[in-house]
Amino acid sequence: AVTRQYQFDVQTTSVTRLCSTKSVVTVNGQYPGPTLFAREGDHVEVTVVNHSPYNMSIHWHGIRQLLSGWADGPSYVTQCPIQPGGSYVYRFTIAGQRGTLWWHAHISWLRATVHGPMVILPPAGVGYPFPAPDGGEVPIVFGEWWRNDTEAVISQALQTGGGPNISDAYTLNGLPGPLYNCSAQDTFKLKVKPGKTYMLRLINAALNDELFFSVANHTLTVVDVDALYVKPFTVETLIIAPGQTSNVLLTAKPAYPAASYYMLARPYTTTQGTFDNTTVAGVLEYEDPCPTGAAAAAAAGSKSVPVFSPTLPQINDTSAVSNFTAKLRSLASTEYPAAVPQEVDHRFFFTVGLGTHPCAVNGTCQGPNGSRFAAAINNVSFVLPTTALLQSHFAGASRGVYASDFPYYPLRPFNYTGAPPNNTNVMNGTKVLVLPYGADVELVMQDTSILGAESHPLHLHGFNFFVVGQGFGNFDPASDPAKFNLFDPVERNTVGVPAGGWVAIRFHADNPGVWFMHCHLEVHMSWGLKMAWLVLDGSRPDQKLPPPPLDLPKC
Numbered sequence: 001a002v003t004r005q006y007q008f009d010v011q012t013t014s015v016t017r018l019c020s021t022k023s024v025v026t027v028n029g030q031y032p033g034p035t036l037f038a039r040e041g042d043h044v045e046v047t048v049v050n051h052s053p054y055n056m057s058i059h060w061h062g063i064r065q066l067l068s069g070w071a072d073g074p075s076y077v078t079q080c081p082i083q084p085g086g087s088y089v090y091r092f093t094i095a096g097q098r099g100t101l102w103w104h105a106h107i108s109w110l111r112a113t114v115h116g117p118m119v120i121l122p123p124a125g126v127g128y129p130f131p132a133p134d135g136g137e138v139p140i141v142f143g144e145w146w147r148n149d150t151e152a153v154i155s156q157a158l159q160t161g162g163g164p165n166i167s168d169a170y171t172l173n174g175l176p177g178p179l180y181n182c183s184a185q186d187t188f189k190l191k192v193k194p195g196k197t198y199m200l201r202l203i204n205a206a207l208n209d210e211l212f213f214s215v216a217n218h219t220l221t222v223v224d225v226d227a228l229y230v231k232p233f234t235v236e237t238l239i240i241a242p243g244q245t246s247n248v249l250l251t252a253k254p255a256y257p258a259a260s261y262y263m264l265a266r267p268y269t270t271t272q273g274t275f276d277n278t279t280v281a282g283v284l285e286y287e288d289p290c291p292t293g294a295a296a297a298a299a300a301g302s303k304s305v306p307v308f309s310p311t312l313p314q315i316n317d318t319s320a321v322s323n324f325t326a327k328l329r330s331l332a333s334t335e336y337p338a339a340v341p342q343e344v345d346h347r348f349f350f351t352v353g354l355g356t357h358p359c360a361v362n363g364t365c366q367g368p369n370g371s372r373f374a375a376a377i378n379n380v381s382f383v384l385p386t387t388a389l390l391q392s393h394f395a396g397a398s399r400g401v402y403a404s405d406f407p408y409y410p411l412r413p414f415n416y417t418g419a420p421p422n423n424t425n426v427m428n429g430t431k432v433l434v435l436p437y438g439a440d441v442e443l444v445m446q447d448t449s450i451l452g453a454e455s456h457p458l459h460l461h462g463f464n465f466f467v468v469g470q471g472f473g474n475f476d477p478a479s480d481p482a483k484f485n486l487f488d489p490v491e492r493n494t495v496g497v498p499a500g501g502w503v504a505i506r507f508h509a510d511n512p513g514v515w516f517m518h519c520h521l522e523v524h525m526s527w528g529l530k531m532a533w534l535v536l537d538g539s540r541p542d543q544k545l546p547p548p549p550l551d552l553p554k555c
Ligand code: C2O
Pocket: 059, 061, 074, 104, 106, 243, 459, 461, 516, 518, 520
């Protein structure tokens, strides 16, 4: 294990997409940002220097941060933001994870352009538990692009109480591709050699959309999700939610085909409202082993080759999504066991979904029925404090910053997938749920259809969890737990709560600190679909959160 050092200069950069130029916040001038490489077991130190005019912080999405909660990054949760002109060194060790994760800004909507891949290789001398990709490894980052300034988009939505303007394009490695106006030159091309196998490291960094992804005439073998190995399975189309990552193998055709192939991504959504239903395309092309062949001719412009396009599921095809997620299983091998908590000592039931806040002047806001859009867990819409929760907790000064009475169960039980209740209002609060060190937790998350059933990718900081069960309709505590998979459930950090359904997860709370949990659809996050767990120190010295680093930013 070694120490990997990086410097991230956060700055404003002019970027042109869809024939229009705007100033965006980037790391080191790049969109998407630089790739961070490390091996499992390595120590990582990233010096983040904020040259931008915004308060900001960076989250290492999926990194467990065992006893290093000060480096987790969500603004006002584990740290105060880094102010313009300030800097902070994130220090953490990568343990028990290998695959692909990513980093992103964790304040307001800055993550739209402030994000990049984290490639985590196995320790030196340790191979993959599947045949190594002999062609190479390629990060594929999906993003979402607005012609307008994204900070203006969200602040306008929050002011009016309505939904934010939808995006103008999706991007693949920062590029919209040929299906958008004037973007043919802005197309990501993957060049492959016949017969070789490639590992695509997929990252969904889009703000508000789950995506279907498919490559024409090629299959994808899923080997890893959220930096944990799975039992390999092969599909034509996969689904990836914001926050999720996956490694997939793609084997090129044995002989050179004189053709090129679209790699397409477009949203999955069940919302009735408006959303960006455009499609991003990249192109997979073969390098002709025979230089006088068709590819050379095509490259010289003297001959064009046919382009094949994959067929993606319908935009609201929930069964395509559940068929895919049902295939995900932990590898659960001797080398990579699945440490599923078999016994549970804390059980929680959370409703997740949208709701409303009343408007200051009744009926004048642009949300449902003249109200303001809101979102909540167990009817509590989370309000960020003005100082970081972890700092207050560590200083023993929670009073007035947060309350420790986050409800274990929804405050208003009703038929979650049936007719919505008359009163759709949710309450505001900065509430945390306290867990003793080492608690084994079971959490059932139930989608509500208060403003329409919708899939919510819930992300937990500080832990991986096992997805022990899921289903449609209302969760039934009498019959559903008997069907839980406690043997090889998939382990991950972000899971889709199915539209009109529920998901059950288990995790072992062995990481003291304050850990954010939220919907990774950024608009839902802005509306309050978030909460925090506070995991207390254990009794042994190696079960206690160390004191904060001296350069921790102040509010
Ligand atoms: Cu990827 Cu709290 O976020």
